[in-house]
Structures are given as structure tokens and as C-alpha cells.
Amino acid sequence: MASCNPIELNKTSIQNGFLKRNMTQHEKREDAAMKKARTLGLIIMCLILSLGGCGKESDPSGKTVENGGAVNQTSSAETPAAETETSSATEPVPVPEDDPALPGGVLVMIDNHSKARPQSGLDKADVVFEIMAEGGITRYMALFYTQSAEKIGPVRSARYYFVQLAKGMDLPYAHVGGSTDGLSTISKLGVKDLNEMSNAGYCFWRDKSRKAPHNTYTSTEKLMAGIEKKGFGDKAPVLPPYGTEFIGEALAVGEVELDYYSSGSYSYRVTWRWEEGLGGNGGQYRRYINDKAQSTLEEVPLVADTIYILAASTTSRNTKPLTSAVDIIGEGDALCIVDNQILRGKWVKETAEKPLQILDSTGQPMKRKLGKTWVQIIDSLDDVDLGQ
Template identity: 30%
Template sequence: MKKSVILLLILIMILSMAGCKKKDNTEIKPTVTPTVTATPTPTATPTPSPTVKPENHDGEAKSKLTGLWVSKKVSNKRPYAIMFNNIKKASPQSGTSEASILYEALVEGGITRMMGIFEDLNKTRIGSVRSARHYFVSIADEYDAIYVHYGETTYATKKISALGINNLSGLTGIGDTVFYRDHSIPAPHNAFATKEGILKGTEIKGYETEYPKDYEGHFTFYDKDTNLSSDKNVNKITLKFSNYASPYFTYDSKEKLYDRFQFDTKHIDYNTGKQLAYKNIIVQFVKEWNIDKNGYQTMDIENSEGKGYYITNGKKVDITWKKNEGTRKMRYYDAQGKELTINPGKTYIALFPNDRTEDVVLSDIGQ
């Protein structure tokens, strides 16, 4: 009996040890938290900036009249200064929009006359062309221009001779070559020049057609369109030359140009049907008076100085000017006394009596 008990106890101990061994040999696996791999946010591919190609101006040069790029052949040409009739029954004129610079000044009887400075001639009909005035002769000389006119006063004849101006006059033997009459228009308002005639007349006269190498040009230009630092807004300019002639300009803020009106309507070019428009407006105040009983005008611009306005891009600044006819130089200056820099483009210049500055009306009429 004792043996049986002892054997049973031994058996129980063996089974217990076997159970503990089995338990100790069981592999306990750790709980593993699965790793979640984040989906990468796709990187946006940058849009390449458009390549700005440098402007190619091979074979070109800056115009001495507009500051714009033109062919070197054109940039080296001497300009033509052409006199334009400017009365109502002779309007609209032909070719005025081709002029790089357009001058306007009083002549006798309260009417104005215009002179266009042409860098190149494209149209065949230019005019109507009228007679010379001595102050326009002096201005033409500033540009080393060949002066084109049909008739002249004795004052103009003397000035042409004194300054040695190359000119093409309708009242000389060259007249029929350069000009023709449009008989549908009453004389003397019907004389027109042609491109072919002007070039032929220049050839016959043997005039030099290129600038002298020492010619410096009339203006200094910005490289690109530039707004004036000014608090004076000008959206309308009225020039009350007389009761007969009161042209005005309105500012087109979209085009950044001043559109010209006269005789209560748009001032258009007969050749194109388009309105005259200018990037730059210069009002040059001059001392002006009657030179004789016929009402012919004269002005102090030979060796003189004065004041004025420069207007562009809807703004105005005050300027001064100085001219020395002996050196052929006419220069404009800003308020700091530095030579005026103007925007590239076409320019209109009014020679206006300095004792009537109130008749130049500048308005900010809004857009």
C-alpha cells in the first residue's frame, strides 16, 4: 500500500514537471503594431516661365526724332520740314500723321500754320503746302532738315539765305517737279507735294541726304515708356491761339496718347482717315509780336530762353528752354536744370505767346 502511494506521488511529480516544461517552452509572441506607410503627396511640377527673347535690333538704330527703333538707313537720313496749310476749308490735310514731330504757331490773321518734321516719306500726297515763315525756317535748321514750302515772305527768304538752308520752294524752277495742283480745291490751298517729287527735287539740287557725323539730335529719350513724377493730372489741353484757332487734345489712357481735335471735330489725316495722336506734348512759351502793318508775326527764338510745359501719360511738368541759333541747338530742361528726357514716340510742339499763358488751359477731366 505504501509502495503504491509512493509510486503515485512520484508519477504526479513527473507529470507536473512535464507540464511546467511544456509551458516554459511555449513561445510568447509580442504584439506587433503594423506600420502604416504614408502615401507621399505628389509634388507639383513647376510651370516653366516663358523665355523672353532679347529684342533683335540688328540693322536698326534709335530714331533721332522719335527715340523708336527704325532701320539704320532711315535713322541716318536728314529729315524734311514741310509747311502745312491749317485753315478750315483746307482741312483735312494729307500726310500729317506721318510727321514724327508736328509744330504749330500763329501766323497773320489769327490763323495757325503747321510744320511737320518727316523722318521718312511713305505717301505720295502731302499737303496742302503753304508758304514759309522765318521762325519755322529757324526751327527746321535745328533738325538739319531740308525745308519744303510753297512761297515765302521776304523775312523767310532772308532767313533761308542767312542760315544756308537747303530748301525746295514751289515758286522756283524746281516747283513743278516737287509739287502739283489739285484743281478740285481752290487756289492757293491746292498745292501738294509728292514723295517722288521731293526725292527728285533733292537729287536735282544736289542736297546731302544724310546727317553730318557730328549731328547730336534734338531730344534725349527714355529707353522705355516712363511716367512723370508729378501730381498734376492733364487729361485735356486747350490751346486758344485765337478765336479762329483753338485746337485741343484729350488723353486716351488706354493707348497712353493725346488725340487732337480742331474746328470742333477730330483732326484726321486725309490719307489714312485716322485721328492725329501724340505721345508727347510740349508747349513752348515765346515772346511774339507783329513785325509789320500786314500782321506778319515774329518771335524771339534766335538766341533766347523761356518757359513751358512737358505733358505725357496724363501728367505735366514745368520746363525751361534755351536756344542758340548760331549753334543750331534748341534744348529743353527740367525743374532741376537737367536736359529734359522725353518718352519715345511722336511729339507735338506749340509755340505759344508768353503773354497769354492763361490761354493754355490744362484740365483734369477724368476718364
């Protein structure tokens, strides 16, 4: 067996180590050269790209705009996830809004004497107020906004409490004359006045087929022309908000009766009867006077989706002609009849200039159903039969 010379082994080891060291340094030089080449290549590429990108500028929206102005949209695949628009399936359904046929609202006094029936235009009104006028006869004040009406009437005279309501709504008020305090209240409050007898005869006409004083008529077209001529401006009425769910006491018998007046053989009684499916909105209330269904001259039944009943002290006054005093400034009890439910609350009208508010038991506006609304103002809720 050959012996191993330690000296030769050490020489070989040193030589091998020297070779390894020489190879490592060579590799390092090659590596450095390659890095320099790569760096130089990157610089050249950047120069080429920058030269190729001349003539483009960045739009604030992140789009690239060519010199000619055309926009290159970033592809959807390149859009960051955080910038992608999303829609929520849980967004609340908007409350239905009126779709007005008129540029602004207008109020019209309408006769309810037995010789004035059947009337025209009440079916087109958004809201109808009914209040005692004289000698057991009520009168209407109708608000027109979402529907036009070719014939409205018979139009009758002003009463001060209707004028106070009109002022609170800040809407033009159409009528034929008025009681002494009715006319003075118009002047005092600066109501937007359309009076057939003094300043707006061109807004009305007389129907020869009817006897005076139940023969004066108007239309929304004539009223809008009068409003424009007088420069009253167009204003949308501010009304109670719409609701879609109503929770209250059940209207057990499906009807409500209001006994406005009773003396001897004469009485005036209004009944609203719920009819399921009427009107295509789940049901409506049909209106009756002394148990006779009330319709317009055009044979359109009078109906309501919401009925507010407000208690306001009402007394007869021994004036010529007879008139009533109704305390509509202040507050009182209120009912809302809707979807065969009874909701209880109160009404508030602080001054003649302030609007009438109808509030629920929590002090919030008492909502109404989309559709026709009637406001029955009566002396006391004791005169209202809810069938309970």
C-alpha cells in the first residue's frame, strides 16, 4: 500500500484551494459584468419606452388621453377591486312621490248645497277639506295639483277659517265673494286671491243650465292662467308624507259615520264605507251623504284612500246670511282612517300663517296612503261613529 506524503497532500490541497479561489474571483468578475450589462439594458429599454410614450398625458380620472382627445378606457380586468362600483340589494324603496299635472297647487271653494250636487272636479282633487259653512250645510275646499280638471264647481264664497287654512299652505285661493270676515281675512293675511267678483272674473264662467248662486265654474287651465297673470308663482303643496304600512285599531264595521248636523227633520250625515279591492290599491272608502252614494256630475264616484277627522269647536252665528265660527287656530284631537285601521293623534295650527299639522301619538306627521285624501273637520269626535 502506497504511503501518503503529508507534504504532497498539503501542496495539492493548497493548489486546489488556490484554483477554487481563482475560479470564485473569475465568477465574481463575470457576475459583475453581467449585472452591468443588465443595468445598461434596462436603461436602454426605459429610454425606448419613454420615447414611445411621448404624446400621451394622464387624465385625473386615471384614463389615458391621446393627443386627438380620444379616451382609452382601462379594461375591467385591470380595474382595482376597491374601485369597482357595486349596487346594494338592500337599498330602501323610495317613498312614492306625486306626479303633478300642474306647475303648482291651487285651492278652490266648492259648494255643497243640495242644489249644487252633483259637483264637478272633486274626483280630480288631491285633498278635499269639508267644514260646516252655514245652517247645517258644509262647504269644500279642494286642492288641485297632480291632476288637471276641465270643470270645477259650483264655486262658492270664502269663509275666514278656510282662508286661514289657505294662508298656512301659501297657495292661491279661488272663490266667489265671501262673508265679511272671510274677505277681511284675505286682505289682512295677504292671501293669493282669485275672487270671481272682484279681481279674477276671467278665471270663471257661469253655467246657464244651473241656477244662481250654484252656477259658477272654473278649470285648472283658467286658474293656472290667472295665477301666472297675477304673478303668484308656482308652489308645490306641502302635505303629510306617504306611508305604506298602517298599524292601529281595527275599523270593525268597515265604515265611519260623521253626524255634522241634525235639527228636526233635516240632517246632514257623511258616511265612508270601506270596499275591498276598490280602486286597485287594496281598497278605498266610498262616500255617502245621508246614505246616498255621492258621485260627480260626470258620474264618477267620490272615494278616499285616507280620511283625517279633526275635532275643532264649531258654532253657528246669527249673521245675515247665517255663518259658522270654527276654531281652526289651536289644537285638538285627530283620527286617521286608512286601510280599515284607526290611528289616533292630534292636529296643531299655531297661527293663521302657520300650516296645519296632523300628528300621530309620537308627535310625528301622521302619514297618509298614496291616493285621494279627505280632511273632515267637525265640532267633536263625539259626533263620529266608528262602529265600536
